[in-house]
Amino acid sequence: MKSRPIRIFVVLALISILGIVITQVYWFNKAYQNNEEEFNKNANIAFREVVKGILKFNSNTTVPVDPVKRLTPNYFAVMVNDKINAGLLEYYLQTELKRFNIRQGFEYSIYDCANEKIVYGGYVEGEGNYSPKEKINLPKWNGDNYYFTVYFPHKASGIVKQMSLWLYSSAIIIIVVIFFSYSLFVILKQKRLSEIQRDFINNMAHETRTPLATITISAQTLKDPSIVQNPQRLLNYATIIMDEAVKLKNQIERVLSVADSESVMQLNKENFDVHLLIENVVHQLVQSTNKKVNLKFDPMATHSVIHADKLHISNLIVNLVDNSIKYSGEEVSIHIKTSNKNTKYIDLQFSDDGQGISKDYQKRIFDKFYRVPTGNIHNAKGFGIGLNFVALIARAHKGHIKVISEINRGSDFIVTLPTI
Numbered sequence: 543m544k545s546r547p548i549r550i551f552v553v554l555a556l557i558s559i560l561g562i563v564i565t566q567v568y569w570f571n572k573a574y575q576n577n578e579e580e581f582n583k584n585a586n587i588a589f590r591e592v593v594k595g596i597l598k599f600n601s602n603t604t605v606p607v608d609p610v611k612r613l614t615p616n617y618f619a620v621m622v623n624d625k626i627n628a629g630l631l632e633y634y635l636q637t638e639l640k641r642f643n644i645r646q647g648f649e650y651s652i653y654d655c656a657n658e659k660i661v662y663g664g665y666v667e668g669e670g671n672y673s674p675k676e677k678i679n680l681p682k683w684n685g686d687n688y689y690f691t692v693y694f695p696h697k698a699s700g701i702v703k704q705m706s707l708w709l710y711s712s713a714i715i716i717i718v719v720i721f722f723s724y725s726l727f728v729i730l731k732q733k734r735l736s737e738i739q740r741d742f743i744n745n746m747a748h749e750t751r752t753p754l755a756t757i758t759i760s761a762q763t764l765k766d767p768s769i770v771q772n773p774q775r776l777l778n779y780a781t782i783i784m785d786e787a788v789k790l791k792n793q794i795e796r797v798l799s800v801a802d803s804e805s806v807m808q809l810n811k812e813n814f815d816v817h818l819l820i821e822n823v824v825h826q827l828v829q830s831t832n833k834k835v836n837l838k839f840d841p842m843a844t845h846s847v848i849h850a851d852k853l854h855i856s857n858l859i860v861n862l863v864d865n866s867i868k869y870s871g872e873e874v875s876i877h878i879k880t881s882n883k884n885t886k887y888i889d890l891q892f893s894d895d896g897q898g899i900s901k902d903y904q905k906r907i908f909d910k911f912y913r914v915p916t917g918n919i920h921n922a923k924g925f926g927i928g929l930n931f932v933a934l935i936a937r938a939h940k941g942h943i944k945v946i947s948e949i950n951r952g953s954d955f956i957v958t959l960p961t962i
Contacts, residue, residue: 548733555726559719566715573708577701578615584642586610589620589692591641592634600624616697621689626652628662631690636666646700649693668700753786760786809851809938813962816848816855816888817841820878823859831867836875843880843888845961850939855959858935861928862892862955869953870896882961887941890957899947907945908933932957 589610597605602624609621635650647668654661694700702709760779763769769776820839828835848855866876877893899907903914910930932955936943939959947953 548729552726552730555722559722562715563719566712570705570708570712573705574701577704578697581644581697581701582612584644585618585639585692586612588635588638588642588644589618591638592631593620593622595634595638596622596626596630597624599627599630616694618692619689620692624688626688626690628652628664632664632666635692646694646696649695651691653689653691655689668696750790753789756786757783809854811849811851813847813849814852815846816890816959817843817846817880819852819856820859820880820890823856824863824878827860827863827867833867833870834873835867836873838875838877840877840879843882845882845885846880846888847962848888848939848959849962850959851935854935854938858932858957859890861932862957865928865955866892866894866896866953870894886960887958888961890959892955892957893952895952898949898951898953899945900949901947904945904947908943 593609594605597603604623606621606623611619611621613619631650631652635648639645639648645668647666649663649665651663652661653659760782763779764776764783769779820841824837824839828837863876863878867874875895877891879891879893881889881891883889899914906912907914908929910927912930933943936957936959941957941959943955943957945953945955
């Protein structure tokens with residue numbers, strides 16, 4: 543799968559998702575504003591009817607001009623200019639608000655402007671079963687004589703609950719966006735797996751081509767009847783074929799050993815000093831390489847005995863040191879250090895001065911078959927299973943591994959394992 547179509551698809555998909563979300567938010571907000579305006583208009587009319595009812599009860603025919611003032615989005619002050627009966631006010635408020643389809647709970651207070659004090663206050667529960675809030679500090683309105691105030695503590699949530707169609711459509715859009723985003727994630731994941739598969743096949747072909755070519759040339763030489771006259775030459779070519787065949791066998795076994803990630807790693811645990819194991823394993827590995835290796839080993843840990851599978855820990859050490867050698871120049875500097883943060887764990891730190899790893903790839907280098915992209919350059923052998931195998935070994939022993947690296951400044955691999 544080519545990268546350009548994928549990038550175009552991702553960009554268009556993100557634009558589509560963003561467009562859908564912005565459009566829905568815009569129209570939802572527009573619908574909310576319309577519902578709020580209708581709420582305010584209905585509340586204003588209802589409060590005017592309440593004033594008329596109170597004045598009619600008081601045999602007062604003088605209705606104040608524009609008696610309703612909205613001081614805040616949730617708070618209304620209504621001038622009466624006459625005495626207010628608390629029971630009558632509550633009855634009229636409930637009746638008129640319900641008549642204009644306002645069924646939210648509300649707080650109300652009666653103010654006596656002459657004495658500048660609240661003479662009565664209460665809370666009326668709405669049909670939405672709203673619970674009353676704590677008494678708020680309502681702002682004062684400098685009116686004449688008596689006036690009452692009404693506060694809707696649940697105005698916003700009540701309006702939203704009335705927008706059932708918009709809530710339903712928003713839920714559908716959220717589900718569609720989640721599904722679309724998940725599909726996009728799966729596509730990108732499949733693309734990444736496809737790239738890993740392609741790189742693995744390329745590496746596999748490259749790694750097997752050399753030994754197969756050597757075996758082919760050696761076999762053609764052995765077909766020469768005259769070679770039987772030279773037993774030493776016959777032995778040399780037979781040895782070459784055997785060595786290359788063993789290399790191929792080992793490579794195939796390494797791939798198969800980690801191919802089944804679901805299998806449980808079998809551990810034959812025993813107690814041993816990891817310092818002694820490092821010395822033995824690293825010494826043999828350094829002796830077998832053609833590069834010049836400057837090795838420094840600092841066994842700083844005071845608790846170095848672990849209960850682990852000796853063979854697997856040896857393979858862990860071999861893989862990390864071998865990586866340091868492969869991804870460094872002709873002269874390699876390797877520093878191995880151990881330490882204890884506490885008596886329960888030991889840290890094995892493997893440092894080198896090699897080419898380093900970009901931060902973009904550090905989270906993926908422990909994935910199965912993953913190798914840092916190098917284009918069509920194969921100057922370092924491998925199938926991308928070494929670090930994955932190291933991580934599996936560490937986790938199997940209830941430990942973990944992390945990497946600290948910078949390009950052209952080397953890498954530090956730190957393996958943490960439990961001690962006994």
